Amino acid sequence: MDRRKLALVLSVITILVVSSTSVIFFFGMTEDDTINFYVFSDSQGYQGGVEQIVTAANLNRPDFIFHCGDLTPFGQENQYQAIKTVLDRSIVPVYTTIGNHDLKDGGGTLYEEYFGISTYSFDLGPAHFTVFNTSTGDITSQEFAWLEHDLTQTEAEFRFVFTHFPPFDPRTGENHSLVNSTSSTQLISLFEEHEVDVVFTGHIHIYNETVVNGVKYVITGGAGASVYADEDNGGIYHYMNVTLNEDGLTIEPVILNTPSLPRDVVAVRGLIEDVTLSLDDLLLMDPVTGYSSFQNQYDNWRGHGTYTGIAISELVELVGGMTVNDTLVVRSFDGYAQEFSYSNVYPNATWAEIQGPMVLAYTYNETSVLDWADGMRLVMIPPDGEYSNIDAIQTSEFGDVISAGALWVRFVSLIEVISG
Structure with a gap:
């Protein structure tokens, strides 16, 4: 039996779970060995949660804070600038890795410019990260070969791993x-073989701890983006406070204030005039209601439900309409944007059969924008209720389409006609 395995057999007494706080007890550490760090993920442009974490770090002085990816909504430079500005306020070291949202639209290069490499390791006291x-x-x-080599060469007593995607979905x-x-199978086996203590991930917007073959997997996807579940199932805005000392390893979720977004106002800018509309204004207009859903980039269907809102064509008409050479840009509060053509706004019979009307939805399954995590949202309502990735490609005049879901802009704040 190797030194580390023997040490763990002798030192690990038990695991306790008390009020969502997990504790692993070890012998052999001293007060000087204490390590404390924060882990969080999936802020996706909502800086309010990250600001709370940085404030806590500046007050409590952990050894470092770690963002497990999806720092931005869609990898645009202004989004990287925004999150970098907030993280730069931290007086403790900041570590990050890249998420799938950060990679979009060439964002991988920008990530390296703002945050450096996304694969690395370091040691702190008796721990390897x-x-x-x-x-x-x-x-x-x-990447797998590098990871295997890194875990093989370390002789640290404690081992922590960070990445964006979890190897399994606990739901x-x-x-x-x-x-x-x-x-996934290879990674789980590798972590078990090299006796990793904890694997921290994000991507799934929940808090979850699961132990597989002696390895604890912590999903901490609650730093700002809309959560995927109710509180009883981990749908909380949070970060993880991790402490390793002579009393053991403690992993505790710290609740964040729910992000506050002004989602009940939208600005519409035309070539002739502009208008700002509140939810009350929209409720006075003729609504469009229909069932719809979309495919995401992994070909999974999402967003099933009934949407109510105002046709984009009607909003555009309020500011003077658009011509066949103009472009419509729909922007989110977080800086994300998508472009659409005249044919999207005023679809002919063929496109109407594929796409249906473009609608600024303010209600989803009878939940209004003030309580709807994704609203206001741009949606397509085709006759069959399914807006697929193929449909999105067939109804786009702007090159590569990431997915149908990518066109469904969330948190719409601005609809703007750009002259052709």
């Missing part, structure tokens, strides 16, 4: 983890 890149939803053979009937099941 390994960071690797799963932003594509998979891990390359080169029943969901699969929001690595897209390659073979990679």
